[in-house]
Amino acid sequence: MDLNYSAEELAFRDEVRGWLAANLPEDLRRKIAEYEHLSKDDLLRWHRILAKQGWVAPSWPKEWGGTGWNVVERYIFEEECGYAGTPPLVPFGLMMCAPVLLRFGTEAQKKRFLPRIYDGDDFWCQGYSEPGSGSDLASLKTRAVRQGDRYVVSGQKIWTTLAHYADWIFCLVRTDPGTAKRQEGISFLLIDMKSPGITVRPLILMDGGHEVNEVFFEDVEVPVENLVHEEGKGWTVAKYLLGHERMNTGRIGASKRELAKLKEFAAAQVNHGRPMTDDVRFRDKLSRVEIELTALEITNLRFLDQLRRTGQPPGAEVSMLKIKGTEIQQALSELMMQAAGPLAQPFRPVDGGDGFEAFTAALAPRYCNMRKTTIYAGSNEIQRNIISKMTLGL
Amino acid sequence: MNFDYNEEQQLLADSVRRFVQKDYGFEARKRIVASRDGCSAQVWSTFAEMGLLGIPFPAELGGFGGGAIDLMSAMEAIGEALVVEPFLATVGLGAQLVARGGSAAQKKAILPAVIEGRMKMAFAQTERGARYDLARVATSARRAGEVWVLEGDKRMVLGAPLADKLVVSARTSGKPADQQGISLFLVDREAAGVSLRPYVTLDETRAADVVLQAVEVGADALIGKEGEALALIEEVVDYATALLCAEALGAMKYANDATLEYLKTRKQFGVPIGTFQALQHRMVDMVIAAEQARSMACLACAKVDGETDARERKRLVSAAKVRIADACRHVSQESIQLHGGMGMTEEMKVSHTFRRLTMIGQQFGDAEHHLERFAALERG
Ligand SMILES: Cc1cc2nc3c(=O)[nH]c(=O)nc-3n(C[C@H](O)[C@H](O)[C@H](O)COP(=O)(O)OP(=O)(O)OC[C@H]3O[C@@H](n4cnc5c(N)ncnc54)[C@H](O)[C@@H]3O)c2cc1C
Numbered sequence: 001m002d003l004n005y006s007a008e009e010l011a012f013r014d015e016v017r018g019w020l021a022a023n024l025p026e027d028l029r030r031k032i033a034e035y036e037h038l039s040k041d042d043l044l045r046w047h048r049i050l051a052k053q054g055w056v057a058p059s060w061p062k063e064w065g066g067t068g069w070n071v072v073e074r075y076i077f078e079e080e081c082g083y084a085g086t087p088p089l090v091p092f093g094l095m096m097c098a099p100v101l102l103r104f105g106t107e108a109q110k111k112r113f114l115p116r117i118y119d120g121d122d123f124w125c126q127g128y129s130e131p132g133s134g135s136d137l138a139s140l141k142t143r144a145v146r147q148g149d150r151y152v153v154s155g156q157k158i159w160t161t162l163a164h165y166a167d168w169i170f171c172l173v174r175t176d177p178g179t180a181k182r183q184e185g186i187s188f189l190l191i192d193m194k195s196p197g198i199t200v201r202p203l204i205l206m207d208g209g210h211e212v213n214e215v216f217f218e219d220v221e222v223p224v225e226n227l228v229h230e231e232g233k234g235w236t237v238a239k240y241l242l243g244h245e246r247m248n249t250g251r252i253g254a255s256k257r258e259l260a261k262l263k264e265f266a267a268a269q270v271n272h273g274r275p276m277t278d279d280v281r282f283r284d285k286l287s288r289v290e291i292e293l294t295a296l297e298i299t300n301l302r303f304l305d306q307l308r309r310t311g312q313p314p315g316a317e318v319s320m321l322k323i324k325g326t327e328i329q330q331a332l333s334e335l336m337m338q339a340a341g342p343l344a345q346p347f348r349p350v351d352g353g354d355g356f357e358a359f360t361a362a363l364a365p366r367y368c369n370m371r372k373t374t375i376y377a378g379s380n381e382i383q384r385n386i387i388s389k390m391t392l393g394l
Numbered sequence: 395m396n397f398d399y400n401e402e403q404q405l406l407a408d409s410v411r412r413f414v415q416k417d418y419g420f421e422a423r424k425r426i427v428a429s430r431d432g433c434s435a436q437v438w439s440t441f442a443e444m445g446l447l448g449i450p451f452p453a454e455l456g457g458f459g460g461g462a463i464d465l466m467s468a469m470e471a472i473g474e475a476l477v478v479e480p481f482l483a484t485v486g487l488g489a490q491l492v493a494r495g496g497s498a499a500q501k502k503a504i505l506p507a508v509i510e511g512r513m514k515m516a517f518a519q520t521e522r523g524a525r526y527d528l529a530r531v532a533t534s535a536r537r538a539g540e541v542w543v544l545e546g547d548k549r550m551v552l553g554a555p556l557a558d559k560l561v562v563s564a565r566t567s568g569k570p571a572d573q574q575g576i577s578l579f580l581v582d583r584e585a586a587g588v589s590l591r592p593y594v595t596l597d598e599t600r601a602a603d604v605v606l607q608a609v610e611v612g613a614d615a616l617i618g619k620e621g622e623a624l625a626l627i628e629e630v631v632d633y634a635t636a637l638l639c640a641e642a643l644g645a646m647k648y649a650n651d652a653t654l655e656y657l658k659t660r661k662q663f664g665v666p667i668g669t670f671q672a673l674q675h676r677m678v679d680m681v682i683a684a685e686q687a688r689s690m691a692c693l694a695c696a697k698v699d700g701e702t703d704a705r706e707r708k709r710l711v712s713a714a715k716v717r718i719a720d721a722c723r724h725v726s727q728e729s730i731q732l733h734g735g736m737g738m739t740e741e742m743k744v745s746h747t748f749r750r751l752t753m754i755g756q757q758f759g760d761a762e763h764h765l766e767r768f769a770a771l772e773r774g
Contacts, residue, residue, distance in 0.1 A: 129735070132661075133662075134662060134734050134735060135662045135663070135734070136662040136663045136664075139662075139663075139664075158735070159735050203739055203741070204739065204740040204741075205738050205739060205740060205745075206738060206739065206740050206745035206746070206748065206749065208740070212735075269523075269525075270523040270525070271525050271527075272525075272527055272530075272571075273530075273570075273571060279762070281762040281765060281766065282762060285762075338756075338760060338762075341525040341526065341756070341760070342520050342525065342526070342549055342550040342756070343522070343549065343550070344596070344756075345550050345595050345596050345601070345753060345756065345757075346550065346593040346594075346595060346596075346601065347593065347594050347595050347596045347598070348593060348594050349591070349592070349593045349594075350432075350555070350592040350593055350594060350600070351592055353591075353593075354591065355591045355603070356591060356593060361593075364596045364749075364752065365596075367752070368745075368748070368749065368752075371727065371730050371731070371737075371738060371748075372735075372738050374731060375730075375731065375734055375735055375737075375738065376735070379731075379734065380731075381670075381672055381673070384672070385672075
């Protein structure tokens with residue numbers, strides 16, 4: 001047994017690390033470090049920097065711009081980005097729509113959409129959830145009725161992340177309400193957000209931020225060539241995407257960065273005249289998170305090694321990474337807030353805000369915001385259901 | 395043994411509850427939060443009319459001479475409605491310091507005005523780096539002839555932007571963290587040299603940093619004996635902590651009621667999500683946490699009213715705050731999780747309750763702070 005990366009892998013990591021250090025713009029690095037809101041331009045700027053370097057879509061086939069890295073290299077790259085604190089790559093185009101098109105799309109669809117996703121010309125969002133269909137996605141009701149060479153779509157999506165920035169949305173819609181199995185009447189459609197009949201309404205989260213939306217469809221016409229895979233086979237597509245190897249689910253790199261920041265921040269906070277890091281009760285909590293994170297990193301590497309050797313796509317393992325990774329992210333945000341003590345209680349300034357300490361005031365909103373991580377992308381309860389069914393046979 | 399409220403306590407609780415149910419719904423609260431002052435003058439005068447502002451003050455000055463137990467149920471109602479008016483800052487802290495430590499003249503000048511709703515107060519205590527340590531006061535007050543001159547920088551002063559008068563803790567001798575040498579002063583919020591950096595807090599109340607630059611106050615502004623204020627500060631902060639524990643019960647009740655209702659009505663997979671055993675047990679644990687919290691809130695209120703041994707009072711108030719802080723965290727986090735995406739939105743009262751409970755968990759000391767104090771007093 002050898003828990004370490006090989007010499008080549010280490011060299012690769014150093015190369016990525018060096019490149020990130022030289023190419024991550026300082027203003028973006030600072031915004032991430034200070035938990036500031038990122039604009040669409042910020043997100044796209046980073047996307048294009050990576051695209052120019054040829055690193056924006058590592059897992060794609062080489063002919064479409066992929067890097068040809070193996071799973072370990074891809075993992076290293078993603079974790080290094082997290083550790084460096086780069087803006088996130090918005091996953092909906094690069095990591096969701098594109099793999100679907102590569103697997104199920106027609107040549108014409110690939111040619112039309114993939115280069116634009118690669119270059120950041122089209123901003124995508126994901127239209128799965130509906131007011132009545134969250135964990136139980138297969139109950140979705142948004143209707144698409146075929147009329148000649150188009151579908152007419154009516155219904156509502158909710159929680160659509162960054163729909164207010166998006167040019168396109170990929171949706172699961174019901175094309176046949178009469179099937180015996182609910183999963184069978186669902187199709188996967190690509191919809192232009194500029195189509196008449198689409199309305200986007202912001203949903204403000206409890207931290208005051210606007211990241212999710214409701215998207216309403218009123219007789220929206222969608223050309224049939226925007227159907228992916230066969231009509232009624234949308235569930236197969238969705239399931240493929242869920243099973244699509246996502247080994248960075250644990251967000252180890254980003255959590256390592258947060259942990260380092262927490263240590264630095266806590267050391268600068270004073271309690272009874274001494275650094276918070278000298279406070280036994282606080283330090284124990286911090287150490288526990290660090291140990292949990294160390295365990296998760298090694299667990300993640302074990303799964304990765306298994307994947308590399310067997311070629312078996314991960315199953316319930318991803319659920320484990322999601323559960324532990326999100327719990328760690330939440331614990332870190334909570335400890336940051338706790339370390340700041342009373343200084344984390346101001347939320348937003350009144351009257352100009354001269355002298356308002358924005359960094360400590362960002363810690364409680366961040367704690368609030370991170371509650372989402374155990375809810376979205378398959379809630380942690382649903383992930384536990386998956387493990388108990390798939391792995392344990394319960 | 396009798397854990398019921400008596401008739402007077404029940405009457406007060408009923409009138410406060412009726413008022414908040416009728417006039418302090420979630421929409422009404424939203425409007426108050428969004429208003430310029432973030433506080434409703436009308437709500438405040440209704441509190442005065444109900445007698446709520448006078449409960450803990452002496453009868454001869456217009457109050458009812460009640461204790462923390464007498465306010466418990468009202469605090470619960472305030473907590474459930476997420477009231478943002480500075481009740482705790484005024485009645486639990488500022489005026490309480492005057493009532494317990496002030497001269498006859500100070501009481502007469504202040505308490506009737508507070509009771510009648512004409513004066514709001516705030517307690518300027520916390521400083522940068524002090525966290526929850528009450529002895530850590532660096533703000534200074536020095537005598538200059540007939541007056542005192544105050545210099546310092548206070549943080550997170552609850553209700554400061556709304557207050558007419560501040561009670562300011564300042565050091566008249568010794569070094570920061572010395573037990574001796576802390577004094578209390580009454581300062582007009584509008585006094586020359588007092589400036590505020592106002593903000594909205596995590597739980598949508600108003601607070602401010604208060605900067606004192608060469609602020610002059612007269613000799614009659616000193617509350618109690620020079621240099622001996624720490625014991626009074628501890629007593630009053632314990633009192634306010636006990637009230638805060640009662641307030642937490644109301645907020646937890648809302649979170650639990652709303653979550654239970656959601657489990658019964660939200661359907662996924664063709665059934666109410668409350669039929670999933672994984673969630674049933676989670677809900678049960680939330681309810682148990684709230685019950686345990688209630689017991690400790692009762693204990694804290696009883697001790698701040700009746701315990702003459704300061705050390706025992708401190709130990710048990712800390713015990714209560716540990717339990718309450720843990721319960722606030724547990725109940726608030728679970729209430730969001732079980733609401734799924736809906737719980738994350740500003741549109742739902744439960745997310746505001748989450749913010750309030752998060753704040754309560756930390757106010758006057760988080761669980762770790764009080765665990766430390768509890769254990770230290772146990773050791774002797
Ligand atoms: C910030 C954020 C961003 C999002 N972005 C997107 C997006 O871009 N696109 C998109 O399509 N969706 C998005 N979502 C939606 C997300 O996928 C759903 O919120 C999630 O699937 C949960 O659904 P729900 O909110 O309806 O909760 P519900 O499914 O109603 O669940 C409520 C509670 O019940 C639990 N529960 C449900 N079923 C079971 C069960 N069988 N056993 C045990 N417990 C159960 C849940 O875990 C949860 O605790 C986002 C959500 C959030 C919060």
